[in-house]
Amino acid sequence: MFPIEHFLLLAAFLFSLGLLIIITKRNTIMILLGIELMLNASNLNLVAFNQLQPGSVDGQMFALFVIIVAVSEAAVGLAIVLQVYQYFQTSIPDSVSDLKE
Amino acid sequence: MSLVAFMFYFFSAVAAFSALTLALVRNVFYGALLLIVCLLALAGIYVLAFAEFIAVTQILIYAGGIVVIIIFGIMLTTRISDRPMAVEHTNVLAGVFVATCIFGLLVYVLTKESFLQPGSPVYDAHFNHVNTIGISLMTSYMFPFEIAGLLLLIALVAACVIASTIKSKRDVSD
Numbered sequence: 390m391f392p393i394e395h396f397l398l399l400a401a402f403l404f405s406l407g408l409l410i411i412i413t414k415r416n417t418i419m420i421l422l423g424i425e426l427m428l429n430a431s432n433l434n435l436v437a438f439n440q441l442q443p444g445s446v447d448g449q450m451f452a453l454f455v456i457i458v459a460v461s462e463a464a465v466g467l468a469i470v471l472q473v474y475q476y477f478q479t480s481i482p483d484s485v486s487d488l489k490e
Numbered sequence: 491m492s493l494v495a496f497m498f499y500f501f502s503a504v505a506a507f508s509a510l511t512l513a514l515v516r517n518v519f520y521g522a523l524l525l526i527v528c529l530l531a532l533a534g535i536y537v538l539a540f541a542e543f544i545a546v547t548q549i550l551i552y553a554g555g556i557v558v559i560i561i562f563g564i565m566l567t568t569r570i571s572d573r574p575m576a577v578e579h580t581n582v583l584a585g586v587f588v589a590t591c592i593f594g595l596l597v598y599v600l601t602k603e604s605f606l607q608p609g610s611p612v613y614d615a616h617f618n619h620v621n622t623i624g625i626s627l628m629t630s631y632m633f634p635f636e637i638a639g640l641l642l643l644i645a646l647v648a649a650c651v652i653a654s655t656i657k658s659k660r661d662v663s664d
Contacts, residue, residue, distance in 0.1 A: 391495070391498055391538070394600055394601070394605070395498075395502070396539065397596075397600045397605075398600060399502050399505065399506060399535075401593055401597060402506055402509070402593065403505065403509050404592070404596070405589040405590070405592050405593035405596070406509045406512070406513050406589065407509075408585075408588060408589050408592060409513050409585050409586065409589035410512065410513050412581055412584065412585035412588060412589070413513070413579045413580060413581055413582050413585040413586075414577055414579065415577055415578045415579065415580050416518055416577040417567075418518055418522075418560060418563055418564055419518060419521055419577055421560065422512065422522065422525050422560065425525065425529075425552070425556060426509060426525070426528065429528070429529065429532055429552075432544075432548075433532060433536075436536055436539050436541045436544055437539055438605075439539075439540075439541065440539055440540060441605070443617065444617060446619055446622045446623050446626060449541050449544050449619065449623060450627075450634075452541070452544050453543075453547060453623075454638055456544075456547055456548065456551055456552070457638045458641070459552075459556065460551055460556060460645070461641055461642060461645030462645075463556045463560065464645050464648075464649040465645050465649050465652065467559055467560065467562075467563040467649075468648070468649040468650075468653040469652060470563055470567060471563065471566055471567065471653055472653065472655070474566070474567040480568070
């Protein structure tokens with residue numbers, strides 16, 4: 390069993406990079422990629438902490454349900470992205486600003 | 491360093507490096523491919539963390555499902571013939587500042603605290619995780635399992651409904 394801090398440090402690194410991607414990219418699909426990266430970082434934490442409880446799979450079950458929710462989020466999110474692209478003819482989230490005007 | 495330890499740090503390095511490149515790359519399609527690399531490396535780490543079922547699910551659903559959906563989305567939302575699919579960056583300073591602060595805070599907390607309980611757990615290599623997951627899905631996790639099925643059905647119907655009103659821009663006469 391590897392030291393759990395190494396798992397957690399990798400997960401923290403992936404989570405920060407996901408946040409960086411969400412903030413800096415000017416494309417809705419790239420933002421969805423960043424969200425997937427953050428969800429995976431949280432999954433890594435769940436799987437790593439599951440090692441501390443031998444004989445139990447609670448953490449892995451949580452990771453499984455996180456994956457299921459991520460699938461639903463990706464499907465509905467991409468449908469919304471396609472619809473917004475059809476309406477505004479752009480995939481830059483900053484230019485979708487009808488409510489501002 | 492044993493082979494297993496080498497594999498763990500190799501997969502960690504691949505995941506971290508591909509995520510870093512994903513933050514820097516400007517082409518959306520390259521971004522999706524880099525995400526596949528990162529997810530496969532994470533699946534390898536899951537195997538080394540004794541979570542075989544999660545690793546296979548990760549490969550099947552993430553690398554096989556979500557990334558394919560995302561690539562479809564990329565092809566439907568970028569006019570490939572017009573110009574290269576370059577993504578501009580915005581708020582770079584603020585983003586780097588926030589991400590660095592979050593990472594620093596997490597590293598500070600993680601290195602300060604020790605998560606190992608007194609009496610470090612002894613791992614039983616013969617414990618069958620897949621068997622246990624299957625049994626718990628049908629016993630103690632029955633209700634969340636059904637809710638997850640319902641959620642997937644709702645997401646399927648919702649995605650179809652939202653995307654089905656897209657009209658074709660192509661002129662019918664030609």
